[in-house]
């Protein structure tokens with residue numbers, strides 16, 4: 001223990017003695033760690049944004065449907081035994097959910113028409129699941145019982161404004177065509193024009209009446225912690241039984257998002273490997289230079305009986321200290337930058353035109369988690385130690401005779 | 408039992424420019440406890456090779472090396488390190504010390520390796536530095552000390568572990584002659600106090616003449632073995648042309664006395 005303390009002292013003093021080289025190495029390691037923390041934080045922030053932006057648009061984190069509803073989505077397929085479903089949700093303390101009825105429809109204005117997905121939603125409950133209410137740019141958000149909410153790009157292409165009338169056409173629950181005039185109550189606009197052009201909203205009772213589907217609900221969208229969605233969905237499914245209902249977390253309702261996140265994660269891992277391979281080579285290179293400069297010192301240590309173990313600890317400690325100092329600096333800098341970006345974000349408006357597939361805000365916010373920080377620190381320290389192993393082995397196997405005989 | 412015993416030791420280097428070089432060939436050499444021995448001889452005579460083999464830094468190509476009767480061939484790397492740590496003290500020609508450690512820390516290092524407790528460590532390091540006359544400079548780093556002072560730190564480091572044997576390879580080569588002679592005088596004084604065995608090498612006559620026993624080397628062989636015990640007088644030496652024996656006289660070196668201070672060695676080494 002005492003000898004280790006001495007080796008630590010020798011290591012630290014050598015680091016100080018070769019200040020310029022040490023600083024260079026430390027700067028390289030710190031920079032590696034810094035970028036790791038910042039990129040990781042940006043990636044987590046981006047993912048959070050992508051998840052909340054996509055799920056908050058329409059999908060929610062969990063959806064409940066009638067089993068097998070995917071077989072024909074053009075049909076209105078009521079969720080059976082809604083009371084049982086509601087009590088199941090209550091039993092699991094799942095309170096943030098919105099009941100919907102969804103049906104394909106056609107919206108007509110004058111000679112123009114457009115195919116849309118019409119959604120009847122519970123205006124108050126929907127606020128807990130999606131952010132459509134916060135994207136209303138003209139008029140108001142389903143304030144009146146039978147007014148329709150359209151996306152602004154759709155309204156523009158139809159040449160209509162709030163207060164104007166449009167005609168909605170659809171198939172009733174029983175397969176009969178239904179047509180009705182609705183006054184436009186408001187316009188919304190999200191970051192996804194393709195979504196805005198194809199989705200229209202009515203209050204749930206109005207939609208049910210229009211579709212001749214009194215009290216019918218075809219979809220329940222829930223809001224939960226995205227991370228916990230799979231577990232909660234499985235719990236609810238189990239509670240309800242598998243035959244009649246289908247409960248799916250967002251990982252299954254929006255699989256493309258999962259894939260995109262997985263791809264990002266893989267890219268990040270590759271980046272980490274590259275950055276730390278470079279860092280490791282830097283340390284190994286520095287330490288090997290150190291070893292050859294001080295080969296006499298190691299010869300003497302060997303001669304006076306330090307033994308290979310002692311020399312190995314000496315070199316690895318020195319490399320570890322370089323890593324530890326760099327870890328301190330790099331993680332502080334990374335944390336500062338990460339928190340700055342978490343607070344202020346980066347405005348990407350100029351870089352991103354329009355994301356066609358996933359909703360993500362134009363201001364990217366980083367998100368620093370303690371786990372990621374710890375992870376980055378451990379990777380750096382482990383790299384520093386690992387990078388010391390080869391030079392340490394070299395030093396311990398340095399022929400003491402050669403080290404001592406030739407001056 | 409001799410402290411060091413070499414039997415038919417040969418050291419051959421294969422990487423010599425004109426084929427293998429036999430750097431050392433010693434049929435029988437015994438060094439007893441408490442001796443004060445100098446290896447003398449020109450450059451390339453094999454002094455360093457012999458010291459390294461005695462100090463178990465290097466292994467012989469053939470033959471046996473016994474330390475206190477134990478055959479070192481049977482010891483593994485870790486055990487050899489242990490032997491060096493506990494039984495030997497080393498002084499080298501130059502760049503002897505760890506640059507980033509103070510004189511005190513350089514000396515203390517040996518005791519840390521020996522797991523000597525803190526209080527005793529402090530006391531012994533102090534004593535060792537005191538005995539080489541460096542107590543005042545103990546917090547200086549090697550770079551802040553003169554060559555002679557650095558060598559004295561190395562001597563303090565070599566003796567602080569209370570070794571059986573101190574090995575010094577040309578310890579005076581980088582010192583001016585006055586400082587060099589003082590260093591050897593210091594060796595002798597320490598040897599007298601502690602009865603530690605000293606073996607050092609040199610090709611400086613002024614240094615060689617301070618030894619109580621001189622092994623003259625040439626081409627890897629010991630060509631003369633002279634003792635200052637009255638039996639091997641300078642005139643009988645086959646090597647007397649090169650080796651000068653100590654000038655006896657308290658006024659020059661109070662440590663050097665004509666009689667062998669620690670008695671007669673128990674057996675006569677052979678000269679090959």
Ligand SMILES: Nc1ncnc2c1ncn2[C@@H]1O[C@H](COP(=O)(O)OP(=O)(O)OP(=O)(O)O)[C@@H](O)[C@H]1O
Nearest residue numbers: 420422423428430449450451452453454455456457
């Ligand atoms: N590592 C080595 N490889 C090859 N030959 C060596 C090696 N070490 C020593 N020798 C050779 O062995 C012989 C003895 O060398 P050694 O260093 O023991 O002599 P020395 O008496 O210490 O000389 P010096 O006074 O110059 O230090 C020389 O011929 C030398 O060239």
Ligand SMILES: [Mg+2]
Nearest residue numbers: 454455456576
């Ligand atoms: Mg030599």
